[in-house]
Amino acid sequence: MAQKVIRIGTRDSELALWQAHTVQKKLNNLDYKTEIIAVKSQGDIILDKPLYELGITGIFTKTLDIAMINGQVDIAVHSMKDVPTVLPTGIVQAAVLERANTLDILVHKGNLDFLNESGTIATGSLRRQAQWWNKYPNHTVVDLRGNVNTRMQKLQENDWKGAIFAAAGLERINLKPENYINLDWMIPAPAQGAMVVVAMASDDFCRDAVAQLNDIETEVCTHIERQFLKTLEGGCTAPIGALARYNEIEDTIHFNGVLFSLDGKQKIEVNKIVPIEEWKKLGYNSAQEIFANGGTKLMATIKESLKK
Structure with a gap:
């Protein structure tokens, strides 16, 4: 009997594809056959509304959940911080890969004098916005949506002083510029820097395959x-x-x-x-x-x- 081909579901952004290819490479090294299937999520399509207005839970993962439940893909790869804390019925966490950088960074334009004065910075995250205001109450914070490439482009096109990104995402696709500072005072999103692979609870073959990629320390944390x-x-x-x-x-x-x-x-x-x-x-x-x-x-x- 021919070995099953593991169909890896992913969003179609550059970062999501990088993550899917990373998982693919690891599975291929274990002699599994794989293919990548990319789909667009609602979170990538609707860019004119803040995330919390979209009912944030699962906005980036829902499309892939449906594709898995419908049998179009076997596993899905996500940035773990985007994944709701309650998975849909029938879908389980199959592996958490070794964690990358957990830090948030500020990508800035020009000098950093504005930190002590006033200025506008951009982020689509309530967590980052609140922590920024806690430290810099006289600053303006504007909403910024889209994948990392889109957000980086919007930063260049607007007169903001800077924008906040997860270091891991920019590092993974070599987008981290020279003009950034580590926000080591900012507490990251839960599971920031970690990638998770989910599978159908009933699919023993894929669960056994993917389990070999699990990093126990990252899983616990x-x-x-x-x-x-x-x-x-x-x-x-x-x-x-x-x-x-x-x-x-x-x-x-x-x-x-x-x-x-x-x-x-x-x-x-x-x-x-x-x-x-x-x-x-x-x-x-x-x-x-x-x-x-x-x-x-x-x-x-x-x-x-x-x-x-």
Whole structure:
């Protein structure tokens, strides 16, 4: 019997295709046959509305979910931070690849004097917007949508001082310019820098194949971050950052999680170092701590504001 060809579903942006080809190469090296099938997502098509108005959950993944459920593709490759914390029925996480750079960066034009004065920067992310305003309350933040190439082009065409990007995305497709600064004070999106492969729960062949690509350290850290996000947001979008890191020497996990108000003025943070054995509930417990410190009220306010 001929070996099944694994059809890899992906968005058709340059970054998404780079990610799909990376997975393809790894599977080919394990002697699996593969082909790439690219589709356009609603998140790539509708560029004139802020993400939170589109009902952000799954906007970049829905088209591929449908293609998988309909049997047009076998697996799908995503930037893990774009994937809803609850997967559709029948679809499972099959592997998380070793994580890349987790940092956000500011790509800027000209000098950085504006940081101490006033200026306009661009981002389509509520999390980045809130953290920027928290640090630079006198700045203007404008919405910026599209794939990384589109966003980079829009930055050049407008008179903004800069735009915020995930370092990993720009590094993967060699788009990271010389004029950038690392925003090491900004807490990244949960699972930023990680790629995830999803498959149908019933497809043992593809799940077994893809499982060989899994990086356990990245899987554990992104699980913690996404559990924190899922517990806090309950299906709503909010300015939430989370980063878990494994310390090999001490065999501990360092977790930093944060919830901001939309205007960045209010910040509720949790910082924890726990033994590795406690990882399974770390995200949940950290979110409960945020709730206890005013997060319940803040999340209610955010949900109310986004409805308007």
